[in-house]
Amino acid sequence: MNEKLVTPELAAVEVDAPGGDLSRSDVILKGALAAGAIYGTAMVSPFVRKALAMSESGDVGILNFALTLEYLEAKFYEEAKSRAKAKGELKSLVNLLAGDEQQHVEALTATVKQLGGKPVAEPKFNFEYSDTAGFLKLAQTFEDTGVGAYNGAGPMIKSKEVLAAAGGIVQVEARHAAAIRLQNKEEPAPAAFDTPLSEKQVLKAVEPFIV
Amino acid sequence: MPELKQLRDPVSRRKFLAVGGGSTALAAFLAACGDDSGSTTTTSMQSSTGAGETAEFGKGDVGILNYALTLEYLETAFYADVIKSGLFKGADLETIRKFGAEEAEHVEALTAAVKQLGGKPAPEPKAEFPLKSAKSVLELAATVENLGAAAYLGQAPNIESPEVLASALAIHSVEGRHAATLNTLLGESITPDGAFAKPADVKTVLKSVEPFLVE
Numbered sequence: 001m002n003e004k005l006v007t008p009e010l011a012a013v014e015v016d017a018p019g020g021d022l023s024r025s026d027v028i029l030k031g032a033l034a035a036g037a038i039y040g041t042a043m044v045s046p047f048v049r050k051a052l053a054m055s056e057s058g059d060v061g062i063l064n065f066a067l068t069l070e071y072l073e074a075k076f077y078e079e080a081k082s083r084a085k086a087k088g089e090l091k092s093l094v095n096l097l098a099g100d101e102q103q104h105v106e107a108l109t110a111t112v113k114q115l116g117g118k119p120v121a122e123p124k125f126n127f128e129y130s131d132t133a134g135f136l137k138l139a140q141t142f143e144d145t146g147v148g149a150y151n152g153a154g155p156m157i158k159s160k161e162v163l164a165a166a167g168g169i170v171q172v173e174a175r176h177a178a179a180i181r182l183q184n185k186e187e188p189a190p191a192a193f194d195t196p197l198s199e200k201q202v203l204k205a206v207e208p209f210i211v
Numbered sequence: 212m213p214e215l216k217q218l219r220d221p222v223s224r225r226k227f228l229a230v231g232g233g234s235t236a237l238a239a240f241l242a243a244c245g246d247d248s249g250s251t252t253t254t255s256m257q258s259s260t261g262a263g264e265t266a267e268f269g270k271g272d273v274g275i276l277n278y279a280l281t282l283e284y285l286e287t288a289f290y291a292d293v294i295k296s297g298l299f300k301g302a303d304l305e306t307i308r309k310f311g312a313e314e315a316e317h318v319e320a321l322t323a324a325v326k327q328l329g330g331k332p333a334p335e336p337k338a339e340f341p342l343k344s345a346k347s348v349l350e351l352a353a354t355v356e357n358l359g360a361a362a363y364l365g366q367a368p369n370i371e372s373p374e375v376l377a378s379a380l381a382i383h384s385v386e387g388r389h390a391a392t393l394n395t396l397l398g399e400s401i402t403p404d405g406a407f408a409k410p411a412d413v414k415t416v417l418k419s420v421e422p423f424l425v426e
Contacts, residue, residue: 096402100406103405103406103407151380164410168410170380171360171364172387172402172407175388175390175402178401179395188391189313189392192314192382192385193316193382194388
Protein backbone atom coordinates (compact mmCIF):
# COMPACT_ATOMS: atom_id res chain seq x y z
CA MET A 1 0.00 0.00 0.00
CA ASN A 2 1.30 3.39 -0.90
CA GLU A 3 1.84 5.36 2.28
CA LYS A 4 1.09 8.62 0.57
CA LEU A 5 -2.45 7.53 -0.08
CA VAL A 6 -3.33 6.85 3.50
CA THR A 7 -3.73 9.86 5.65
CA PRO A 8 -3.54 9.18 9.39
CA GLU A 9 -7.01 10.66 9.86
CA LEU A 10 -8.70 8.38 7.39
CA ALA A 11 -6.75 5.35 8.53
CA ALA A 12 -7.82 6.00 12.11
CA VAL A 13 -11.44 6.27 11.07
CA GLU A 14 -11.24 2.96 9.28
CA VAL A 15 -9.51 1.16 12.16
CA ASP A 16 -11.87 2.50 14.79
CA ALA A 17 -15.01 1.42 12.99
CA PRO A 18 -17.11 -0.87 15.17
CA GLY A 19 -16.44 -4.45 14.21
CA GLY A 20 -13.12 -3.46 12.68
CA ASP A 21 -13.85 -4.32 9.09
CA LEU A 22 -17.06 -2.43 8.59
CA SER A 23 -16.62 0.12 5.87
CA ARG A 24 -18.41 3.44 5.91
CA SER A 25 -20.67 2.37 3.13
CA ASP A 26 -21.65 -0.76 5.01
CA VAL A 27 -22.47 1.19 8.12
CA ILE A 28 -24.11 4.20 6.65
CA LEU A 29 -25.82 3.33 3.48
CA LYS A 30 -25.73 -0.07 1.90
CA GLY A 31 -28.52 -1.66 3.88
CA ALA A 32 -30.48 1.53 3.94
CA LEU A 33 -30.57 1.88 0.20
CA ALA A 34 -31.29 -1.78 -0.35
CA ALA A 35 -34.41 -1.27 1.71
CA GLY A 36 -35.19 1.96 -0.06
CA ALA A 37 -35.07 3.72 3.26
CA ILE A 38 -32.64 5.32 5.63
CA TYR A 39 -31.51 3.97 8.97
CA GLY A 40 -32.72 5.63 12.10
CA THR A 41 -30.12 8.04 13.39
CA ALA A 42 -29.55 6.06 16.56
CA MET A 43 -28.15 3.11 14.67
CA VAL A 44 -25.12 4.79 13.21
CA SER A 45 -24.57 8.12 14.82
CA PRO A 46 -22.15 6.91 17.53
CA PHE A 47 -19.77 5.73 14.82
CA VAL A 48 -20.25 8.83 12.71
CA ARG A 49 -19.79 11.13 15.68
CA LYS A 50 -16.61 9.31 16.65
CA ALA A 51 -15.31 9.50 13.11
CA LEU A 52 -16.02 13.20 12.87
CA ALA A 53 -14.59 13.94 16.30
CA MET A 54 -11.35 12.21 15.43
CA SER A 55 -10.75 14.01 12.23
CA GLU A 56 -9.47 17.29 13.62
CA SER A 57 -7.66 17.82 10.33
CA GLY A 58 -10.08 15.49 8.61
CA ASP A 59 -11.04 17.69 5.71
CA VAL A 60 -7.39 18.01 4.71
CA GLY A 61 -7.08 14.24 4.84
CA ILE A 62 -10.15 13.74 2.70
CA LEU A 63 -9.07 16.41 0.23
CA ASN A 64 -5.63 14.83 -0.09
CA PHE A 65 -7.23 11.46 -0.69
CA ALA A 66 -9.35 13.02 -3.43
CA LEU A 67 -6.29 14.80 -4.80
CA THR A 68 -4.53 11.46 -5.25
CA LEU A 69 -7.46 10.16 -7.29
CA GLU A 70 -7.52 13.31 -9.38
CA TYR A 71 -3.76 13.01 -9.99
CA LEU A 72 -4.43 9.53 -11.30
CA GLU A 73 -7.25 10.61 -13.58
CA ALA A 74 -5.41 13.70 -14.83
CA LYS A 75 -2.32 11.68 -15.71
CA PHE A 76 -4.42 8.92 -17.27
CA TYR A 77 -6.21 11.28 -19.66
CA GLU A 78 -3.10 13.35 -20.39
CA GLU A 79 -1.34 10.18 -21.53
CA ALA A 80 -4.46 9.03 -23.37
CA LYS A 81 -4.26 12.04 -25.67
CA SER A 82 -1.39 10.28 -27.41
CA ARG A 83 -1.90 6.65 -26.33
CA ALA A 84 -5.63 5.91 -26.60
CA LYS A 85 -5.84 6.21 -30.39
CA ALA A 86 -9.06 8.14 -29.92
CA LYS A 87 -10.75 9.66 -32.94
CA GLY A 88 -13.55 12.10 -33.59
CA GLU A 89 -16.05 12.43 -30.78
CA LEU A 90 -13.97 10.32 -28.38
CA LYS A 91 -10.91 12.45 -29.03
CA SER A 92 -12.85 15.57 -27.98
CA LEU A 93 -14.11 13.73 -24.92
CA VAL A 94 -10.57 12.74 -23.88
CA ASN A 95 -9.44 16.34 -24.20
CA LEU A 96 -12.41 17.56 -22.15
CA LEU A 97 -11.83 15.01 -19.40
CA ALA A 98 -8.10 15.71 -19.26
CA GLY A 99 -8.82 19.40 -18.78
CA ASP A 100 -11.48 18.84 -16.12
CA GLU A 101 -9.33 16.47 -14.06
CA GLN A 102 -6.37 18.84 -14.22
CA GLN A 103 -8.62 21.63 -12.92
CA HIS A 104 -9.73 19.35 -10.08
CA VAL A 105 -6.08 18.71 -9.18
CA GLU A 106 -5.37 22.44 -9.07
CA ALA A 107 -8.49 23.25 -7.06
CA LEU A 108 -7.88 20.51 -4.50
CA THR A 109 -4.22 21.50 -4.12
CA ALA A 110 -5.22 25.13 -3.51
CA THR A 111 -7.89 24.13 -1.00
CA VAL A 112 -5.55 21.89 1.01
CA LYS A 113 -3.13 24.82 1.26
CA GLN A 114 -5.93 27.19 2.17
CA LEU A 115 -6.86 24.91 5.06
CA GLY A 116 -3.25 24.99 6.26
CA GLY A 117 -2.44 21.47 5.05
CA LYS A 118 0.26 20.07 2.84
CA PRO A 119 -0.88 18.73 -0.53
CA VAL A 120 0.17 15.11 -1.12
CA ALA A 121 2.86 14.48 -3.71
CA GLU A 122 1.80 13.06 -7.04
CA PRO A 123 2.38 9.29 -7.13
CA LYS A 124 3.88 7.58 -10.17
CA PHE A 125 1.35 5.74 -12.24
CA ASN A 126 1.42 2.92 -14.73
CA PHE A 127 -1.59 2.36 -16.96
CA GLU A 128 -1.54 -0.80 -19.01
CA TYR A 129 -3.60 -0.77 -22.16
CA SER A 130 -2.79 -0.99 -25.81
CA ASP A 131 -5.89 0.16 -27.67
CA THR A 132 -8.97 2.36 -27.48
CA ALA A 133 -11.09 -0.40 -25.97
CA GLY A 134 -8.52 -0.97 -23.23
CA PHE A 135 -8.40 2.75 -22.50
CA LEU A 136 -12.21 2.99 -22.30
CA LYS A 137 -12.42 0.05 -19.92
CA LEU A 138 -9.95 1.67 -17.52
CA ALA A 139 -11.64 5.05 -17.90
CA GLN A 140 -14.96 3.57 -16.82
CA THR A 141 -13.36 2.01 -13.75
CA PHE A 142 -11.67 5.26 -12.75
CA GLU A 143 -14.73 7.47 -13.24
CA ASP A 144 -17.13 5.13 -11.44
CA THR A 145 -14.60 4.71 -8.63
CA GLY A 146 -14.19 8.46 -8.40
CA VAL A 147 -17.94 8.93 -8.00
CA GLY A 148 -18.09 6.28 -5.28
CA ALA A 149 -15.06 7.72 -3.50
CA TYR A 150 -16.46 11.26 -3.26
CA ASN A 151 -19.89 9.96 -2.30
CA GLY A 152 -18.33 7.81 0.42
CA ALA A 153 -16.24 10.65 1.82
CA GLY A 154 -18.93 13.33 1.55
CA PRO A 155 -20.68 12.68 4.88
CA MET A 156 -17.32 12.88 6.70
CA ILE A 157 -16.52 16.36 5.44
CA LYS A 158 -16.85 18.91 8.22
CA SER A 159 -16.75 22.20 6.35
CA LYS A 160 -19.87 23.13 4.40
CA GLU A 161 -17.72 25.00 1.90
CA VAL A 162 -15.50 21.99 1.28
CA LEU A 163 -18.60 19.80 0.96
CA ALA A 164 -20.13 22.19 -1.58
CA ALA A 165 -16.91 22.16 -3.59
CA ALA A 166 -16.57 18.38 -3.42
CA GLY A 167 -20.19 18.12 -4.56
CA GLY A 168 -19.42 20.29 -7.55
CA ILE A 169 -16.60 17.90 -8.46
CA VAL A 170 -18.43 14.61 -7.89
CA GLN A 171 -21.27 15.67 -10.15
CA VAL A 172 -18.73 16.28 -12.91
CA GLU A 173 -17.16 12.87 -12.26
CA ALA A 174 -20.63 11.33 -12.60
CA ARG A 175 -21.11 13.16 -15.89
CA HIS A 176 -17.75 11.84 -17.10
CA ALA A 177 -18.70 8.33 -16.00
CA ALA A 178 -21.94 8.47 -17.98
CA ALA A 179 -20.19 9.74 -21.11
CA ILE A 180 -17.51 7.04 -20.94
CA ARG A 181 -20.15 4.38 -20.32
CA LEU A 182 -22.03 5.55 -23.42
CA GLN A 183 -18.80 5.11 -25.39
CA ASN A 184 -18.60 1.57 -23.99
CA LYS A 185 -22.24 0.90 -24.97
CA GLU A 186 -23.03 0.39 -21.28
CA GLU A 187 -25.85 1.81 -19.16
CA PRO A 188 -24.82 5.40 -18.33
CA ALA A 189 -26.67 5.25 -15.02
CA PRO A 190 -26.74 1.55 -14.11
CA ALA A 191 -28.51 2.00 -10.77
CA ALA A 192 -30.83 4.49 -9.10
CA PHE A 193 -28.25 5.07 -6.35
CA ASP A 194 -24.49 5.37 -6.80
CA THR A 195 -22.97 3.15 -4.13
CA PRO A 196 -20.56 5.05 -1.91
CA LEU A 197 -17.14 3.43 -1.61
CA SER A 198 -15.02 3.18 1.51
CA GLU A 199 -11.42 4.31 1.50
CA LYS A 200 -10.38 0.67 1.50
CA GLN A 201 -12.49 -0.14 -1.56
CA VAL A 202 -11.13 2.86 -3.44
CA LEU A 203 -7.54 1.94 -2.64
CA LYS A 204 -8.13 -1.61 -3.82
CA ALA A 205 -9.44 -0.29 -7.14
CA VAL A 206 -6.58 2.11 -7.85
CA GLU A 207 -3.58 0.42 -6.21
CA PRO A 208 -2.70 -1.70 -9.25
CA PHE A 209 -2.00 1.52 -11.17
CA ILE A 210 0.31 3.12 -8.62
CA VAL A 211 3.96 2.28 -9.04
CA MET B 212 -41.47 29.07 -20.32
CA PRO B 213 -39.12 32.00 -20.07
CA GLU B 214 -37.32 30.52 -17.05
CA LEU B 215 -36.48 27.35 -18.89
CA LYS B 216 -35.18 29.21 -21.89
CA GLN B 217 -32.94 31.21 -19.65
CA LEU B 218 -31.71 28.08 -17.92
CA ARG B 219 -30.76 26.52 -21.22
CA ASP B 220 -28.77 29.55 -22.21
CA PRO B 221 -25.37 29.15 -20.55
CA VAL B 222 -24.79 32.85 -20.01
CA SER B 223 -28.08 33.76 -18.40
CA ARG B 224 -28.06 30.43 -16.58
CA ARG B 225 -25.09 31.60 -14.55
CA LYS B 226 -27.10 34.56 -13.37
CA PHE B 227 -29.74 32.23 -12.01
CA LEU B 228 -27.45 29.84 -10.22
CA ALA B 229 -26.24 30.76 -6.81
CA VAL B 230 -23.18 29.34 -5.12
CA GLY B 231 -23.59 28.56 -1.46
CA GLY B 232 -21.14 29.56 1.19
CA GLY B 233 -18.50 32.17 0.73
CA SER B 234 -15.58 31.23 2.94
CA THR B 235 -12.01 31.78 1.98
CA ALA B 236 -11.59 28.06 1.38
CA LEU B 237 -14.31 27.98 -1.23
CA ALA B 238 -13.10 31.25 -2.67
CA ALA B 239 -9.69 29.70 -3.13
CA PHE B 240 -11.27 26.59 -4.54
CA LEU B 241 -13.20 28.54 -7.11
CA ALA B 242 -10.37 30.92 -7.84
CA ALA B 243 -8.17 27.93 -8.51
CA CYS B 244 -10.55 26.76 -11.19
CA GLY B 245 -9.10 29.41 -13.42
CA ASP B 246 -11.89 29.21 -15.94
CA ASP B 247 -13.46 32.04 -17.85
CA SER B 248 -16.35 32.50 -15.45
CA GLY B 249 -14.31 34.25 -12.78
CA SER B 250 -16.40 37.40 -12.74
CA THR B 251 -19.74 35.61 -12.61
CA THR B 252 -18.36 33.36 -9.89
CA THR B 253 -17.57 36.39 -7.79
CA THR B 254 -21.08 37.68 -8.32
CA SER B 255 -22.78 34.45 -7.39
CA MET B 256 -20.57 34.05 -4.31
CA GLN B 257 -22.46 36.97 -2.84
CA SER B 258 -25.84 35.32 -3.11
CA SER B 259 -25.82 32.73 -0.40
CA THR B 260 -28.14 29.72 -0.46
CA GLY B 261 -28.04 28.91 3.22
CA ALA B 262 -30.15 26.68 5.40
CA GLY B 263 -33.87 27.13 5.93
CA GLU B 264 -34.78 27.90 2.34
CA THR B 265 -36.78 24.66 2.15
CA ALA B 266 -38.82 25.64 5.23
CA GLU B 267 -42.07 25.56 3.25
CA PHE B 268 -41.54 21.79 2.82
CA GLY B 269 -40.85 21.11 6.49
CA LYS B 270 -38.21 21.65 9.13
CA GLY B 271 -34.53 20.85 8.60
CA ASP B 272 -33.70 17.62 6.79
CA VAL B 273 -37.38 16.74 6.40
CA GLY B 274 -37.88 19.96 4.47
CA ILE B 275 -34.92 19.24 2.22
CA LEU B 276 -36.06 15.66 1.62
CA ASN B 277 -39.60 16.80 0.82
CA TYR B 278 -38.25 19.41 -1.58
CA ALA B 279 -36.26 16.66 -3.31
CA LEU B 280 -39.29 14.38 -3.23
CA THR B 281 -41.39 17.02 -4.99
CA LEU B 282 -38.79 17.27 -7.77
CA GLU B 283 -38.52 13.49 -8.06
CA TYR B 284 -42.32 13.23 -8.33
CA LEU B 285 -42.19 15.69 -11.23
CA GLU B 286 -39.39 13.80 -12.96
CA THR B 287 -41.20 10.50 -12.55
CA ALA B 288 -44.46 11.91 -13.93
CA PHE B 289 -42.59 13.53 -16.79
CA TYR B 290 -40.92 10.29 -17.90
CA ALA B 291 -44.19 8.36 -17.55
CA ASP B 292 -45.92 10.87 -19.84
CA VAL B 293 -43.03 10.75 -22.32
CA ILE B 294 -43.22 6.96 -22.50
CA LYS B 295 -46.99 7.16 -23.11
CA SER B 296 -46.55 9.84 -25.79
CA GLY B 297 -45.14 7.36 -28.30
CA LEU B 298 -42.57 9.92 -29.44
CA PHE B 299 -39.67 7.56 -28.76
CA LYS B 300 -38.71 4.04 -29.71
CA GLY B 301 -35.67 1.80 -29.69
CA ALA B 302 -32.61 2.73 -27.67
CA ASP B 303 -33.86 6.21 -26.75
CA LEU B 304 -37.09 4.74 -25.37
CA GLU B 305 -35.09 2.23 -23.32
CA THR B 306 -32.99 5.04 -21.86
CA ILE B 307 -36.13 6.99 -20.96
CA ARG B 308 -37.70 3.92 -19.36
CA LYS B 309 -34.57 3.28 -17.33
CA PHE B 310 -34.30 6.87 -16.12
CA GLY B 311 -38.01 6.96 -15.31
CA ALA B 312 -37.70 3.80 -13.25
CA GLU B 313 -34.73 5.27 -11.38
CA GLU B 314 -36.64 8.46 -10.57
CA ALA B 315 -39.48 6.29 -9.24
CA GLU B 316 -36.95 4.57 -6.96
CA HIS B 317 -35.84 7.98 -5.74
CA VAL B 318 -39.45 8.81 -4.91
CA GLU B 319 -39.77 5.61 -2.87
CA ALA B 320 -36.50 6.11 -1.02
CA LEU B 321 -37.20 9.76 -0.20
CA THR B 322 -40.75 8.97 0.96
CA ALA B 323 -39.38 6.29 3.27
CA ALA B 324 -36.66 8.63 4.52
CA VAL B 325 -39.12 11.40 5.39
CA LYS B 326 -41.24 8.90 7.35
CA GLN B 327 -38.13 7.54 9.06
CA LEU B 328 -37.34 11.03 10.29
CA GLY B 329 -40.88 11.36 11.65
CA GLY B 330 -42.03 13.74 8.92
CA LYS B 331 -44.98 13.75 6.55
CA PRO B 332 -44.02 13.09 2.92
CA ALA B 333 -44.90 15.90 0.51
CA PRO B 334 -47.93 15.18 -1.69
CA GLU B 335 -47.46 14.34 -5.35
CA PRO B 336 -47.91 17.54 -7.35
CA LYS B 337 -50.26 17.56 -10.34
CA ALA B 338 -48.28 18.37 -13.45
CA GLU B 339 -48.61 18.64 -17.20
CA PHE B 340 -45.73 18.71 -19.64
CA PRO B 341 -45.60 19.92 -23.24
CA LEU B 342 -44.84 16.87 -25.38
CA LYS B 343 -44.66 18.19 -28.93
CA SER B 344 -41.70 16.56 -30.60
CA ALA B 345 -38.94 14.14 -29.70
CA LYS B 346 -36.37 16.92 -29.84
CA SER B 347 -38.29 19.34 -27.63
CA VAL B 348 -38.97 16.54 -25.15
CA LEU B 349 -35.28 15.62 -25.00
CA GLU B 350 -34.44 19.27 -24.45
CA LEU B 351 -36.96 19.49 -21.64
CA ALA B 352 -35.61 16.25 -20.14
CA ALA B 353 -32.08 17.62 -20.23
CA THR B 354 -33.21 20.86 -18.61
CA VAL B 355 -35.06 18.99 -15.88
CA GLU B 356 -32.15 16.63 -15.15
CA ASN B 357 -29.51 19.35 -15.13
CA LEU B 358 -31.74 21.38 -12.83
CA GLY B 359 -32.36 18.36 -10.60
CA ALA B 360 -28.65 17.72 -10.22
CA ALA B 361 -28.07 21.40 -9.41
CA ALA B 362 -30.92 21.31 -6.87
CA TYR B 363 -29.35 18.43 -4.94
CA LEU B 364 -25.97 20.12 -5.08
CA GLY B 365 -27.51 23.30 -3.69
CA GLN B 366 -28.96 21.48 -0.69
CA ALA B 367 -26.13 19.06 0.18
CA PRO B 368 -24.32 21.53 2.48
CA ASN B 369 -27.58 22.26 4.33
CA ILE B 370 -28.24 18.64 5.27
CA GLU B 371 -27.65 17.95 8.95
CA SER B 372 -27.75 14.17 9.20
CA PRO B 373 -24.77 12.27 7.72
CA GLU B 374 -27.12 9.43 6.79
CA VAL B 375 -29.45 11.73 4.87
CA LEU B 376 -26.44 13.37 3.24
CA ALA B 377 -25.08 9.99 2.14
CA SER B 378 -28.39 9.15 0.51
CA ALA B 379 -28.74 12.54 -1.14
CA LEU B 380 -25.22 12.24 -2.58
CA ALA B 381 -26.02 8.77 -3.94
CA ILE B 382 -28.98 10.28 -5.78
CA HIS B 383 -27.22 13.51 -6.79
CA SER B 384 -24.57 11.76 -8.88
CA VAL B 385 -27.21 9.65 -10.63
CA GLU B 386 -29.02 12.85 -11.62
CA GLY B 387 -25.67 14.04 -12.96
CA ARG B 388 -25.35 10.84 -15.02
CA HIS B 389 -28.86 11.34 -16.41
CA ALA B 390 -28.10 14.95 -17.29
CA ALA B 391 -24.88 14.05 -19.10
CA THR B 392 -26.62 11.29 -21.05
CA LEU B 393 -29.39 13.60 -22.25
CA ASN B 394 -26.86 16.31 -23.10
CA THR B 395 -24.99 13.70 -25.16
CA LEU B 396 -28.18 12.70 -27.01
CA LEU B 397 -28.68 16.38 -27.85
CA GLY B 398 -25.09 16.84 -28.95
CA GLU B 399 -24.46 19.31 -26.13
CA SER B 400 -21.62 19.50 -23.64
CA ILE B 401 -21.77 16.90 -20.86
CA THR B 402 -20.43 19.48 -18.43
CA PRO B 403 -22.23 22.77 -19.18
CA ASP B 404 -20.80 24.38 -16.02
CA GLY B 405 -17.24 23.30 -16.79
CA ALA B 406 -15.08 21.25 -14.40
CA PHE B 407 -17.15 22.28 -11.37
CA ALA B 408 -20.92 21.81 -11.38
CA LYS B 409 -22.86 24.75 -10.02
CA PRO B 410 -25.67 24.50 -7.47
CA ALA B 411 -29.14 25.97 -7.87
CA ASP B 412 -31.10 27.51 -5.02
CA VAL B 413 -34.65 26.57 -4.12
CA LYS B 414 -36.22 29.72 -5.52
CA THR B 415 -34.62 29.23 -8.92
CA VAL B 416 -35.60 25.57 -9.07
CA LEU B 417 -39.22 26.14 -8.03
CA LYS B 418 -39.62 29.01 -10.44
CA SER B 419 -38.39 26.76 -13.25
CA VAL B 420 -40.85 23.95 -12.52
CA GLU B 421 -43.80 26.26 -11.85
CA PRO B 422 -44.99 26.33 -15.49
CA PHE B 423 -45.67 22.56 -15.28
CA LEU B 424 -47.76 22.60 -12.14
CA VAL B 425 -51.54 22.52 -12.48
CA GLU B 426 -53.99 23.23 -9.71
